[in-house]
Amino acid sequence: MKAEIITIGDEILIGQVIDTNSAFICSELNQTGIKVNRILSVPDNKDEIIDAINTSGKDVKIVLTTGGLGPTSDDVTKHALAEYFNQNLVLNNEVLEHIRRFLHTRRLKLNERNRAQALLPERCRLLPNEFGTAMGMWFEKENRHYFALPGVPHEMKAMMTGHVIPALIKQFELPAIVHCTIHTAGIAESVMADKISGWESDLPQNIKLAYLPSPGILRLRLTASGTDKRTLEGQVSYQAEKLKKIIGTGIFGIGHTTIEAETGSLLRQSRSTVAVAESCTGGNISRMITSVPGSSDYFRGGIIAYDNDVKIKMLGVDKRKIERYGAVSKHVVIQMAEGVRKKLKTAYAIATSGIAGPAGGTAEKPIGTVWIAVSCDEKTFAMVFSFGNLRETNIMRASVAALNMLRLIIIRSKNRNSG
Amino acid sequence: MKAEIITIGDEILIGQVIDTNSAFICSELNQTGIKVNRILSVPDNKDEIIDAINTSGKDVKIVLTTGGLGPTSDDVTKHALAEYFNQNLVLNNEVLEHIRRFLHTRRLKLNERNRAQALLPERCRLLPNEFGTAMGMWFEKENRHYFALPGVPHEMKAMMTGHVIPALIKQFELPAIVHCTIHTAGIAESVMADKISGWESDLPQNIKLAYLPSPGILRLRLTASGTDKRTLEGQVSYQAEKLKKIIGTGIFGIGHTTIEAETGSLLRQSRSTVAVAESCTGGNISRMITSVPGSSDYFRGGIIAYDNDVKIKMLGVDKRKIERYGAVSKHVVIQMAEGVRKKLKTAYAIATSGIAGPAGGTAEKPIGTVWIAVSCDEKTFAMVFSFGNLRETNIMRASVAALNMLRLIIIRSKNRNSG
Structure with a gap:
């Protein structure tokens, strides 16, 4: 079953807005x-x-x-x-009433522009909009289904999960698809x-396998398609297990996760x-560690020792x-x-010192050291x-390499203690 | 002059990655x-x-x-x-040498896959990649220009600004457009x-005027179009001056800048x-301040006092x-x-203490305080x-509010000293 998305809006094509929809x-x-x-992605233009x-x-169906x-x-999508x-x-009185009520709860009065939103194509199914005045529309023509959704992200999301997906599941017998993302660090x-x-x-x-790299991190995504979801889940987890044996501790997590969240979990455990x-x-x-809700359970704090003097006085270098x-x-x-571990009385401590650039590099210690x-x-x-x-x-x-190093050392000492 | 963009990658079409390029x-x-x-946006598929x-x-040109x-x-774009x-x-030996050197500085050895990246179409101009091993390509056919850029954002960006835009300006006679972005903070x-x-x-x-909001910051972008660049620059700077009088110190910078860079400049001055x-x-x-190259001139360091104990022992609270x-x-x-200013012996110090969420809010101090x-x-x-x-x-x-507060206080004491 194939689909296509058409995003409509000048703001996307001039680069003002990133299309997250x-x-x-x-x-x-x-x-x-x-x-x-x-x-x-096309402009707000009927043709x-x-x-x-x-x-x-x-x-495409x-x-x-x-x-x-x-x-x-x-806004010309409806006209197109x-x-x-x-x-x-044609004017849809039920929709007009919805718009009037919607504006009323926001202490706004219905104006001509809002009234025009109740003018809708005469033969389409309407999809209600919980969070706005723009109705969704569902057309069918020659065995193909067309859905028009609003562009405001939270309105679109509610309509998509609440109406479009249930409609599609009802309409079609869909194949099963299972994804599994394996996160690795430290391997090019x-x-x-x-x-x-x-x-x-x-x-x-x-x-199918896909490589998804980002600085310091490489994610491997497995996508299985077939008829039975259970079978696919079995297949995918079998392959993930095989990968775990090959990559070992290079894998830091599976599914929706981050290295800061996984390292945090290890500390909490x-x-x-x-x-x-x-x-x-x-x-x-520090920012990465504290981006995880609840990180105060294991993160005590830190010292940003940018100046050498701070390294000497605050960290005892x-x-x-x-x-x-x-x-x-x-x-x-x-x-x-060692200085920060002693000062803040923690089990573990991370330290970094390097040449981030663009200045400060030498032949012996180039930028990036x-x-x-x-x-x-x-x-x-x-x-x-x-x-x-x-x-x-x-x-x-x-930052990723430091968190990964901490992660591997926690795992190492865990294995020692249990071994 | 019209252009089209084709973004290539399965990861975009399964929704794993948002296309920011x-x-x-x-x-x-x-x-x-x-x-x-x-x-x-199309999948990694030649056809x-x-x-x-x-x-x-x-x-489209x-x-x-x-x-x-x-x-x-x-990765099949090159083949397509x-x-x-x-x-x-054909194997491009110069590119192969670039790849070898690039990997060498990262202590990596050239393998067959990297070598394959030096196999390039025989008749296209190459665009150097400062930050990676994938060359950009520039083809011309029937008065239309085709540019193939890597998908890794920082590699793409450097190639775009460093090579593609200069090439396009040289190639075409483009209408004059002048932009001016006015950055403000602290005004909804x-x-x-x-x-x-x-x-x-x-x-x-x-x-034309556009509002570009981001957390804590509102940018106003003026875009003037016409035939003579000089005239447009004059028009735009006249309007910017008018805005400066209306908004005052709410404006922290003009052009390509950030609040951390502007606050840093004030400190340096x-x-x-x-x-x-x-x-x-x-x-x-801290991360924002140190993201600015040369920030070691004015940033001495800091203390992340996440735990109350750290606030007491390290900051003297x-x-x-x-x-x-x-x-x-x-x-x-x-x-x-006051504690960190004294400890690190600086002219200024910033401190924050609040409830970031999602937990920890109370009726008196809700999340976001x-x-x-x-x-x-x-x-x-x-x-x-x-x-x-x-x-x-x-x-x-x-973070933005804190930097903005520091900025306004530096300006205030500057005006006092000169007044």
């Missing part, structure tokens, strides 16, 4: 077993909208539009659809591809606490070590981690990394 | 005077890519693709383009609309330093004040700011804010 609709349809074939519908793929249903004169389906617009895309090439070539034909001493990451590790080895060195980053240390009761581990030239990416990659 | 490209093209006619190119509008240039087997333009893929959208309505209705017809003591913002203010007024209070946030303090030589200022229910937005709004 499409991703939501795609995800909803995909989970229902409907494949989105293409997404097309362009009709043209977009006309060029949709022959085997569902066309969804979003946007252009508002009360202002630049009426023309396309050769229908007149090309290295991963080599590592799992044998496994990948053995994948059954109904399972082991009733441990953590503190950070950040130089080149400048607070980003030996001034002579900075003079001898430089602030970006194994010696200093170890003292930073980052030392990371993780300190725990047993010892302090330190590693050097070479990231890229881009400040923002360096900070992000260093 | 298109908005960036649209905005860049729009500012150059090129109108994007449609955006089409679909070719089909998308074939269905592009007749009067520029087709841009993003995505599908990676080293893995699901080679087929469309009837070209062979509806308040701003009232404030500037008189000015707005007096705007000449060739100048006054040869001052700053430190932070963050509770609810959890490192985000009086335990009894926490017990009596709560950690989210005027008394505590003032002590936090945030106290912010800024301490300087003269005195310590404190204010309470009521943000929303969303953790992420609260953290962002509190």
Whole structure:
């Protein structure tokens, strides 16, 4: 079963607004077993909208539009659809009453623009809008279904999950689709591809693999399609288990998750606490950890030691070590981690010191050189990394690498304690 | 001059990834005077890519693709383009050398997949990729220009601004368009609309105004179009001056800038330093300040005092004040700011303490309640804010409000000293 999405709105084509609606609709349809074939964004223009519908793929059974249903004169989607389906617009008194009531609860009076929203194509099913005055519309023509949804995200979302998806499930016998996303850290895309090439070539034909990289993180997405959801879930979890054996602790989570959430869970499970001493990451590790609700259970705080003086006075780093080895060195980053762990009395501590760029690089320590240390009761581990030239990416990659290092060390000590 | 964008990637069509590249490209093209006619998202499939190119509008002179240039087997854009333009893929030794060097600086070895990235269509101009191994490609056929860019946002962005836009400006005679973005903080959208309505209705017809809101910040973008760039620049700066008089210090910058960069410049100009003591913002203010290259000139560091114990021991907050007024209070946030200023010996200090959510709200202090303090030589200022229910937005709004408060206090003391 194939679908197409048409997003309508000048604001998207001038780059003023990022189209987040499409991703939501795609995800909803995909989970229902409907494949989105293409997404097309067109301006608020009747001819362009009709043209977009006309060029949709022959085997497409569902066309969804979003946007252009508002009360202002630049909203023309309704007119385009009426023309396309050769229908007149007629006043729908029931809808008019809904609009009047809706505005009334917001202490607004019905004006001519709002009244015009009750003018609707004469032969289409209407989809109620819980959060706004723009009705959704459902047309059927030559065995193809057309849905017109509003562009305001929360209105569209409620209509999609409350009306469109149930209608589609009723209308069609849909294939089953199961997704599984495996999150990994610390393994480059090309290295991963080599590592799992044998496994990948053995994948059954109904399972597809996708690589989704972001700074420091690589997600592997498995998509299985077939007829029985249970069977697919079994297939996918069997393949995920196989991957776990190949990749091992390189995998930090499965499903909807993040490295900060997973590392946080490990800390909570082991009733441990953590503190950070950040130089080149400048607070980003702290920000990531505290972006997780409830992180106050395990995160005590940290010291942003941007200035060397702060490293010396607040973290107890030996001034002579900075003079001898430089602030970006194994010696200093170890003292930073140990210093903050002692000061904040935590089980674990993370420290970073590096050259984020764009200035400060040398032949010996080029931009992107980052030392990371993780300190725990047993010892302090330190590693050097070479990231890229881009400040923002360096900070992000260093933060992810630091959290991943902490994660691996927690797992290590867990295994030791249980072994 | 019309353009079309084709974004390539299964991850977009299953809704796993939001396509942010298109908005960036649209905005860049729009500012150059090129109108994007449609955006089409298609899967990683050769036939679909070719089909998308074939269905592009007749009067379209520029087709841009993003995505599908990676080293893995699901990346097929290059193959689709080679087929469309009837070209062979040949090994480009120069590119191979670039890839080898690029991987080397990351301590990675060249493998077969990376080597395959140096196989490129025999007759296209290559666009260098500063941040990755995927080259950009530029084809010309029947008076139409085709650009293939990588899908990784920072790689795409650098290629777009560094190579594609300059190439387009050289290639075509484009109409003159002048943009001017005025950044404001601390003024709500509806308040701003009232404030500037008189000015707005007096705007000449060739100048358009757009409101671009983001958490805590409202940008006003003026777009003037015409034939002579100089004239437009004069018009736009005249209108910007008028706005400055109406909005005053609510404006923090003009052009490509951020509140962290502008506040940083003020600190540098006054040869001052700053430190932070963050509770609810959890490192985000620090991250924002240090995202600016060269921020080590004025940022000494900070303390993330997530735990009350850290507030007491590291910042010298009086335990009894926490017990009596709560950690989210005027008394505590003032002590936090004064504590970190003293410890880190800076001219200014920022402190935050609030309830980010989703838990922790009370009737008296609901989620979104945030106290912010800024301490300087003269005195310590404190204010309470009521943000929303969303953790992420609260953290962002509190961080922006804190930086804005610091900015206004620096300006105030500057005016005093010069007055």
